[in-house]
Amino acid sequence: MSVKSELLDDALFARYLGQPAALPEAARRLAHGALGGKVVRYALVDLDEKLRFCERWLVLGEHAVAVVELGFVSSFPRSAVKAVSHDAGLSCRVLRLHGEPGHAPLAELRFTQRQRRAVDAVAFVLEQALEGRTVETADAERAYRDAVFGPVREAQALVAPNKLAVVWRLLSYLDRYRARVALGTTAAVAIAALSMLPPFITGRLVDQVIGPVQRGAAAAPAVVRHAWLSVFAMGAVYVLRQLCLWARLRLMAELGELVAGDLRDEVYAHLHRLSMSFFSRKKTGSLITRVSADTDRLWEFLAFGVVEVSLSLVTLVCLGAVLLSLDPALGLVMTAPVPLLCFAIYKNGQSMERLFVRAWRKWSLVTDLLSDTIPGMRVVKAFNQEQHENRRFAARNHDVVGEFNRIHAVWTGFWPRLTFGIQLTALAVWAFALPRLLGGHSWLGAPLSLGTFVSFLLYSAMFVQPIETVGQVARILHRATTSAHRVFEVLDTKPEVVDRADPVRPGTLRGDVEFRDVTFSYDGIRQVVRGVSFHVQPGELIGLVGPSGGGKSTLANLLTRFYDVTGGSVRVDGVDLRDLDQGAYRRQVGIVLQDPYLFHGSVLENIRYGMPDATLDQVVEAARAANVHDFVCKLPLGYDTIVGERGHTLSGGERQRVSIARAILRDPRILILDEATSAVDTETEQKIQQAMDRLVAGRTVFAIAHRLSTLHKASRVFVIENGKLVEQGTHAELLALPNGTYRKLVTLQQELHHAA
Amino acid sequence: MPLENQLRGLAFTAAPSDVSVWSDRSSARKSTFLVERRVDGRLWVIDARGETPVELVRCFPWSAPARYLSLRDADGTERAFVSDARELDGVSRAALEGALSQAGFVLDIVGVSAVEEDFELRTWNVETDRGPRRFQTPLDAWPRELGDGVWIIEDVCGDSYRVRDLTRLDAKSRSILRGFAG
Numbered sequence: 001m002s003v004k005s006e007l008l009d010d011a012l013f014a015r016y017l018g019q020p021a022a023l024p025e026a027a028r029r030l031a032h033g034a035l036g037g038k039v040v041r042y043a044l045v046d047l048d049e050k051l052r053f054c055e056r057w058l059v060l061g062e063h064a065v066a067v068v069e070l071g072f073v074s075s076f077p078r079s080a081v082k083a084v085s086h087d088a089g090l091s092c093r094v095l096r097l098h099g100e101p102g103h104a105p106l107a108e109l110r111f112t113q114r115q116r117r118a119v120d121a122v123a124f125v126l127e128q129a130l131e132g133r134t135v136e137t138a139d140a141e142r143a144y145r146d147a148v149f150g151p152v153r154e155a156q157a158l159v160a161p162n163k164l165a166v167v168w169r170l171l172s173y174l175d176r177y178r179a180r181v182a183l184g185t186t187a188a189v190a191i192a193a194l195s196m197l198p199p200f201i202t203g204r205l206v207d208q209v210i211g212p213v214q215r216g217a218a219a220a221p222a223v224v225r226h227a228w229l230s231v232f233a234m235g236a237v238y239v240l241r242q243l244c245l246w247a248r249l250r251l252m253a254e255l256g257e258l259v260a261g262d263l264r265d266e267v268y269a270h271l272h273r274l275s276m277s278f279f280s281r282k283k284t285g286s287l288i289t290r291v292s293a294d295t296d297r298l299w300e301f302l303a304f305g306v307v308e309v310s311l312s313l314v315t316l317v318c319l320g321a322v323l324l325s326l327d328p329a330l331g332l333v334m335t336a337p338v339p340l341l342c343f344a345i346y347k348n349g350q351s352m353e354r355l356f357v358r359a360w361r362k363w364s365l366v367t368d369l370l371s372d373t374i375p376g377m378r379v380v381k382a383f384n385q386e387q388h389e390n391r392r393f394a395a396r397n398h399d400v401v402g403e404f405n406r407i408h409a410v411w412t413g414f415w416p417r418l419t420f421g422i423q424l425t426a427l428a429v430w431a432f433a434l435p436r437l438l439g440g441h442s443w444l445g446a447p448l449s450l451g452t453f454v455s456f457l458l459y460s461a462m463f464v465q466p467i468e469t470v471g472q473v474a475r476i477l478h479r480a481t482t483s484a485h486r487v488f489e490v491l492d493t494k495p496e497v498v499d500r501a502d503p504v505r506p507g508t509l510r511g512d513v514e515f516r517d518v519t520f521s522y523d524g525i526r527q528v529v530r531g532v533s534f535h536v537q538p539g540e541l542i543g544l545v546g547p548s549g550g551g552k553s554t555l556a557n558l559l560t561r562f563y564d565v566t567g568g569s570v571r572v573d574g575v576d577l578r579d580l581d582q583g584a585y586r587r588q589v590g591i592v593l594q595d596p597y598l599f600h601g602s603v604l605e606n607i608r609y610g611m612p613d614a615t616l617d618q619v620v621e622a623a624r625a626a627n628v629h630d631f632v633c634k635l636p637l638g639y640d641t642i643v644g645e646r647g648h649t650l651s652g653g654e655r656q657r658v659s660i661a662r663a664i665l666r667d668p669r670i671l672i673l674d675e676a677t678s679a680v681d682t683e684t685e686q687k688i689q690q691a692m693d694r695l696v697a698g699r700t701v702f703a704i705a706h707r708l709s710t711l712h713k714a715s716r717v718f719v720i721e722n723g724k725l726v727e728q729g730t731h732a733e734l735l736a737l738p739n740g741t742y743r744k745l746v747t748l749q750q751e752l753h754h755a756a
Numbered sequence: 757m758p759l760e761n762q763l764r765g766l767a768f769t770a771a772p773s774d775v776s777v778w779s780d781r782s783s784a785r786k787s788t789f790l791v792e793r794r795v796d797g798r799l800w801v802i803d804a805r806g807e808t809p810v811e812l813v814r815c816f817p818w819s820a821p822a823r824y825l826s827l828r829d830a831d832g833t834e835r836a837f838v839s840d841a842r843e844l845d846g847v848s849r850a851a852l853e854g855a856l857s858q859a860g861f862v863l864d865i866v867g868v869s870a871v872e873e874d875f876e877l878r879t880w881n882v883e884t885d886r887g888p889r890r891f892q893t894p895l896d897a898w899p900r901e902l903g904d905g906v907w908i909i910e911d912v913c914g915d916s917y918r919v920r921d922l923t924r925l926d927a928k929s930r931s932i933l934r935g936f937a938g
């Protein structure tokens with residue numbers, strides 16, 4: 001690990017967890033002494049016997065275990081550990097390392113959930129050793145950091161240094177459109193500059209034309225031309241300004257759209273590169289908003305936010321400069337309160353924040369209820385809970401109304417006060433200007449011409465809008481950076497299942513599948529697959545059976561490489577899956593999922609999903625094989641019938657059959673059927689069975705089934721229980737095992753069958 | 757036997773005054789097992805089948821912390837079920853109570869010094885009864901109300917933090933918590 005990322009880790013540990021980012025030097029020295037060698041794993045143990053915080057370290061060496069605390073160390077050889085036990089609790093877990101039965105444990109360690117992954121990693125090595133397996137334990141430092149920091153990282157995949165960095169990164173997306181940005185910015189600056197002209201011209205008109213004429217000091221005809229010229233100039237300025245405004249709006253709006261479009265493409269494409277584990281970690285809804293709502297917000301920011309904010313700043317500076325140069329004293333009266341007003345808006349925004357958090361929380365309770373009950377309407381009705389749901393909703397709704405009204409009370413009080421503040425400034429201008437307008441010299445300055453004063457008044461009106469915008473910069477930036485961060489987080493997530501640099505591109509697979517001592521865990525805590533080994537010859541039909549939750553679907557996930565194994569290896573045709581090109585491999589693997597998913601589209605499109613260029617002949621053939629053809633013919637539009645969002649208009653069994661057809665059409669070398677026939681009746685099952693018999697010829701098939709009758713043709717049956725392969729053999733062989741699980745399952749099912 | 761007949765059979769065997777199959781008969785039941793904490797630190801269940809080390813699982817850690825306890829062996833099979841510790845003998849009860857207090861351990865928040873929002877995460881700096889602690893929750897996860905002013909905050913690692921009584925915290929903590937609880 002590089003020095004830089006280590007420093008980053010140290011900073012993150014301190015910032016997020018406030019615990020050491022590595023085994024402290026002193027403890028390490030002690031442990032080294034006690035272990036007589038390398039440290040292979042370690043963990044912080046943060047609770048003592050009385051459940052007070054403490055800093056104890058559990059350190060695993062190659063041959064011994066040590067517990068270190070405050071200069072004390074105790075240790076025992078690894079071979080002394082005969083058993084390991086755990087206690088679960090809300091915030092306190094216990095790990096015991098047992099020696100001889102009937103004796104006090106060698107170590108009894110209490111720790112909070114935060115240390116759990118690290119402690120369990122130590123325990124895992126010991127537990128595996130008890131079963132005669134060794135675990136790879138490279139890089140103890142890395143393992144500790146990942147274990148402790150993992151949950152934080154999962155909640156926030158991208159740890160951004162600060163908000164500004166995110167804004168810069170967002171702005172870097174403008175790079176491709178440099179010309180457009182330059183034009184838009186020029187137009188924006190032109191608008192600011194042009195806006196300064198009309199009040200100036202008006203002032204001059206008053207001083208040089210209207211004033212003298214009314215006083216009779218100038219002959220009308222001579223100045224009338226001058227006057228009309230001024231009006232005409234103002235007209236020209238307005239036209240020019242509107243042109244610039246149009247150019248700016250159009251350019252920037254389109255620019256924002258282009259960038260948001262780029263981001264959407266990039267995020268969507270990246271989502272498809274990510275591994276399945278990412279999708280089980282993140283809520284679907286949150287991923288959808290990242291591609292849709294968040295990029296939309298970024299459009300808003302790029303199209304308007306950026307320009308609006310910088311334009312307002314420029315305008316404020318220009319205004320200040322013009323006012324100060326027109327009349328320094330009066331200019332100062334006008335400009336001095338501006339920073340104050342901006343600050344007031346900022347402060348108000350800050351104090352509203354807390355109210356908003358509260359309101360959002362209440363609001364999320366309402367939306368949670370909606371997204372809960374509307375899809376679950378059937379259950380609500382079935383249990384007759386409409387009244388209850390209505391009451392629940394009314395209560396939450398009432399809360400929300402209260403919270404938002406509290407917010408309205410605050411801001412409605414604020415804006416009039418702010419406007420009044422601006423008006424006070426205007427009054428101050430009057431107060432300072434009046435003596436000079438009326439009576440020549442005063443201590444306030446030289447006499448003031450009417451024209452200058454009129455310009456002043458017009459300029460002062462221009463202050464209001466930029467002040468509002470600048471006051472809200474914090475909020476605008478906050479919104480944009482949050483959205484940008486959510487988008488970048490997806491972009492920066494690295495897929496966990498990646499091809500190695502130079503993957504093997506398989507030709508046509510033979511279908512030889514081998515699992516070598518495979519272990520796997522979804523979450524790094526619970527082992528779902530534990531030391532599974534088997535070897536399947538090409539063309540075999542393997543039945544996978546066993547209790548629910550045993551790990552059958554997980555084995556299928558590993559075989560399709562939706563996930564990478566945690567230990568051991570999966571080999572196809574003798575090559576480790578991790579060395580194979582994912583795309584080329586998956587093209588030859590067909591899978592019918594336990595929960596078949598149909599896309600919104602026609603039956604035809606769904607069947608052709610994996611092979612868009614299949615001919616209609618092939619489609620019909622596959623459909624016949626999966627027993628889809630007959631029911632599709634009864635649909636109003638045959639194969640062109642649209643099946644709803646999730647294929648809702650089809651029954652469960654029909655959906656399963658369509659997904660079987662989809663898999664068959666691809667003509668895969670390895671076919672995985674995960675409970676593919678669980679939702680069909682016996683007759684259909686028989687038909688699928690027959691089709692399958694034809695289909696199975698020449699490919700390797702893994703069929704997961706609860707209904708054992710499905711498996712009478714299987715060349716071998718594997719019984720998976722609790723993540724282990726407990727029995728394997730032909731139907732007859734397994735039945736012959738006197739106390740076999742399979743035998744039990746078969747007998748039970750037969751009894752049920754006879755009872756019915 | 758068809759299911760319907762079986763059910764009818766059940767109804768007939770029930771006592772006349774106690775027709776409901778679901779009635780609470782726990783008070784009538786006397787436990788047929790012992791629980792003890794042994795020198796190896798583990799809980800053991802001793803019953804007719806023998807002696808087994810077990811792990812304590814609380815069925816309702818928040819709704820009924822001290823009742824409905826399932827004692828499970830290393831394979832996760834239930835060896836004993838205690839709906840109410842009062843039905844046990846004194847020794848078993850004492851053993852369970854010790855295990856319960858450990859299983860129910862959470863950090864009690866006695867003060868909140870700051871809550872900072874970061875991208876996706878909210879970082880809490882709190883003072884607990886065991887000392888200062890810093891932890892994170894996802895931005896879209898909120899504290900959970902248990903009633904009687906008790907609030908529970910669960911962090912990203914799975915640790916629980918409890919506010920025993922919102923109204924008894926100091927003014928500053930309460931004002932910080934206003935957005936999140938109550």
Ligand SMILES: Nc1ncnc2c1ncn2[C@@H]1O[C@H](COP(=O)(O)OP(=O)(O)OP(=O)(O)O)[C@@H](O)[C@H]1O
Binds near residue numbers: 523528546551552553
């Ligand atoms: N995405 C996941 N993340 C975490 N744990 C998972 C995930 N998928 C499954 N599990 C867990 O892994 C274990 C094995 O699940 P699996 O789906 O492989 O069982 P199965 O044998 O297919 O069961 P069934 O017959 O009910 O389909 C289960 O305990 C399950 O809770």
Ligand SMILES: [Mg+2]
Binds near residue numbers: 553594674
């Ligand atoms: Mg399954």
